[in-house]
Amino acid sequence: MxxxxxxxxxxxxxxxxxxxxxxxxxxxxxxxxxxxxxxxxxxxxxxxxxxxxxxxxxxxxxxxxxxxxxxxxxxxxxxxxxxxxxxxxxxxxxxxxxxxxxxxxxxxxxxxxxxxxxxxxxxxxxxxxxxxxxxxxxxxxxxxxxxxxxxxxxxxxxxxxxxxxxxxxxxxxxxxxxxxxxxxxxxxxxxxxxxxxxxxxxxxxxxxxxxxxxxxxxxxxxxxxxxxxxxxxxxxxxxxxxxxxxxxxxxxxxxDEKEIIKSICDNFFIAVLQNKLIVNVNDKIIDKTTIEDYILNNEYYVQETSEIKEEFTPLYFTTYKNIVPRELSIKDRENEYEFMLYFNYDEEITKGRVGIIRTIGMKIEDKKIIGNANKPFNAVLIPKSIIEDSFLKSLENESHTELTFEHIKDQKLQKNAKRFLNNLAKEIAKVIEEEMNKNNPTDGKMNTSDILYVIDNQFKQQLSKSINRVKLKSGIKEKEIIEITTRAKKEKTDSKNSKETEHKKKEKKQKAVKKITKEDPTTNTEDIEKNSVFKTKPDVVERLIINNQEYLKFDFTEAKEVKKATYCDISLSEVDGSGDQSKDTFDLNGNYQSVIDRASGRELKVIKNKIKDASINKGIVQLQISTKENYNKALKFIYYVEV
Known part of the structure; x- marks a missing residue:
């Protein structure tokens, strides 16, 4: 034919x-x-x-x-x-x-x-x-x-x-x-x-x-x-x-020649350093002896450690070259996998990421570890053998840019992949916490004298018939939550309106107290009243200071009434050596440069000496505060949280 x-x-x-x-x-x-x-x-x-x-x-x-x-x-x-x-x-x-x-x-x-x-x-x-x-x-x-x-x-x-x-x-x-x-x-x-x-x-x-x-x-x-x-x-x-x-x-x-070179460095720096790959881009050679000339060059990448927030290749390169790796074991539902973790703790780092690398030397993703994305670390994770590498390959999305479980159709395998990814985050989080504690030793009073969470005395004096007492049990322990419902600004009423039904009163109250939701985070809340204050144990707050950065974490996971709220306001009082507090003497705007809500990434407003509308994510509030030079790190506080 x-x-x-x-x-x-x-x-x-x-x-x-x-x-x-x-x-x-x-x-x-x-x-x-x-x-x-x-x-x-x-x-x-x-x-x-x-x-x-x-x-x-x-x-x-x-x-x-x-x-x-x-x-x-x-x-x-x-x-x-x-x-x-x-x-x-x-x-x-x-x-x-x-x-x-x-x-x-x-x-x-x-x-x-x-x-x-x-x-x-x-x-x-x-x-x-x-x-x-x-x-x-x-x-x-x-x-x-x-x-x-x-x-x-x-x-x-x-x-x-x-x-x-x-x-x-x-x-x-x-x-x-x-x-x-x-x-x-x-x-x-x-x-x-x-x-x-x-x-x-x-x-x-x-x-x-x-x-x-x-x-x-x-x-x-x-x-x-x-x-x-x-x-x-x-x-x-x-x-x-x-x-x-x-x-x-x-x-x-x-x-774009520059972006081509950066893509080689971003995705294949390990392959180049291990002499698995040499790339010639319009006669510019990228090999194990020259790749440093591009990665550590401010014409291609930001080199100031504290300013690296999106492109992490210079940090990965330094971590891989200079850090002795440790072994890290991660389990799924059935097996245990071994990896080599190159972990670098550096207080100048502002965005913590883990570069996940395949054995061919290709980076899969810049992985964020939940709750640790703003911690001062950088890490590179590489499989120890073909077994671990094959498993990682099964978790890649179709563009090979992320480890996921959603694309897996088999429900059993999907659950197994999800377990592995959760354990991966947990194990690396343990390393982060260990290194932070090692580099920032505490005096053993993290959750007691240095961290207090109480109700303002003025609310105790206002307790009346409207008070609802709620007892919460956790195991054999019991803790008390006192809820005080406040009233919005009163409106003039006539005799006819004074005979409103209970249903109408509830409806009016709902309208008077505005509810802030995730869909409306930019609402001006200066004059909005919160409707509840809660008392619980002092160990719900953790506080950590690193250089000019202060980290606060409020854990309300055991308090259902707080956990179900979406946002809260936070104020504080100084506590002197005898335990007496001085309310309104500490000026937030005078001591804090910025307050970042770590769950949403938003910068929070400070209005009337209160941090406004911090988001509550599954019962957790996390703040990152940049302090000014005049800030006294030795101060101790009592915290007030209103929801």
Whole structure:
């Protein structure tokens, strides 16, 4: 039979248009930006490393411009784009954008070329159902990734979901990409994909995905894709074993050399330091001897430790290089996993994060530990063996940027993953607490003389018939809560209104006392009265001072009446050596520079010498206070909490 015609791009015919929108995964990877593009392609190269060699994977990244006439099959794609019809505003806008971009003569591009990698196998077999023919899996199968015959190597690989291939399409204004391959026998082929929408072309309907490929007629009813031998030259050539990705019509926001270099450093600094990876970005070499020149360079990253709040790579780099790791065991419901934890305590650090790293040297996420996101630490966590690495791989989301359990469909496995992630946070929190106690020893009075939580005497004198006494039991212990209901400002009433029913009185009271909710955190609360004050044991408050930072934690988890509240106001009185208190002598605004609600990240207002509207999250109130230079750290206080 043989070739059908001389076209370079192939779209499968369909009976009619059913789907009129672009692949939603395109938008997802578009949102990841240049970092997502670099991450996906570098990860693929690390996964494809040649077994049995000690040489690192080498990747060359180039950006530049190519003449439109040198892009194979471009004219065919332009014809297809002109046939696209949008069925909604977003699709029409995207099509118009593609039409405006497709006619430039000098086309911006980016390419990723790797060495010391296997490349794709089985290209000569074309469209194949064999897992060994990795060309067919990469070139023609969407949502599938090839599996390595080496089980240990497969477990250590970074990819697993099979959708990352589309990241390259998302970086192109025309959603197109090419890949040049050279296999172990020196066979050279060129393939590619384009992601459009289902469309009508020359009186026939076609699917959205187009393949840069040859096609052969096997019999009267059967056709099969076969790749083109790579005789195209220029930026599309690949003469050494491995794979090369070429993305023409590179989006302007992806064409940023500095961000490309930062993405390498952010996601693969461990792989580089372990000599698993060397990257050449437009002749700038990033290897184990030069990576420091980029990470510890203020042209690329903030270097002042106290100012590092979003990009933590300089901290991770320093922690990994200078800290001796400790072993950390983390359990799920059935197994125990071993990790190496590099932990650095530094009081200048303002945002505590844990870099979770896979054994291939790729960072998964900057993990926040609940309740410790603003603690002065930095850490790097690396699996000890392929067992732990394989388990982490199963917890990755589809973009390999976070450990989660939600994507796991099996309920038993999902619960197991959730248990592991909870225990991971707990174990690291223990290390944080241990290091903070070691570096900030207390006098043993943390929860007694230095921390008090009582009711103001003036409320005791106001107890009347409206008082409700509530007894709460915790085990055999009993504690008393006194609730005092206050009244809002009175309104003038006539004799008729004085005979309101009890139902109307309750309704009026609800209107008079405004309730602050999470949906309305910005409400002006200067004149709003809180309606309850509670008395409990003094050990519900913890106080810690580190340099000019004071941390307060109120634990109301045993007091249901307080726990169910959403917000509270906090005031305080000084306590002298004899235990006497002096209310209103301590000026909050004069001593506190700022008060941050750690649960919401909001800066709280101080009005009438009260900290207003601190959020209560599951019974916990947490504040971080920046104190002024004149603040006396030796002062002791009695705290008043109104809800």
């Amino acid at each position: 043989g070739k059908i015609n001389d076209k370079l791009w192939r779209f499968s015919a369909i009976p009619g248009i059913e789907e009129s929108s672009f692949n939603k995964v395109l938008e997802k990877f578009y949102d990841f930006g240049i970092a997502g593009l670099v991450r996906e392609n570098v990860q693929n190269s690390l996964d494809g490393k040649l077994p049995g060699i000690n040489e690192p994977v080498k990747i060359t990244i180039r950006t530049g411009k190519v003449k439109d006439e040198e892009i194979p099959g471009l004219g065919e794609i332009k014809e297809r784009i002109l046939c696209l019809e949008g069925r909604n505003s977003y699709t029409r806008e995207t099509i118009d954008y593609m039409k405006n971009k497709m006619n430039v003569q000098l086309v911006p591009y980016i390419s990723f070329e790797d060495e010391n990698t296997k490349g794709l196998a089985g290209a000569k077999n074309g469209q194949s159902n064999s897992d060994k023919d990795t060309w067919s899996v990469y070139a023609y199968n969407k949502g599938v990734h090839s599996e390595d015959s080496d089980d240990d190597h497969e477990k250590s690989r970074g990819g697993s979901h099979g959708i990352g291939k589309i990241a390259s399409n998302a970086a192109s204004d025309l959603y197109m990409m090419y890949f040049a391959n050279c296999d172990e026998d020196g066979n050279r082929h060129l393939g590619g994909t384009v992601q459009l929408i289902e469309h009508k072309y020359e009186d026939k309907y076609y699917r959205s995905t187009g393949y840069f490929t040859n096609i052969k007629q096997l019999d009267d009813t059967t056709t099969k894709f076969y790749p083109f031998e790579n005789n195209f030259g220029g930026i599309f050539s690949k003469d050494t074993r491995g794979l090369k990705i070429i993305i023409p019509f590179l989006r302007s926001q992806f064409n």
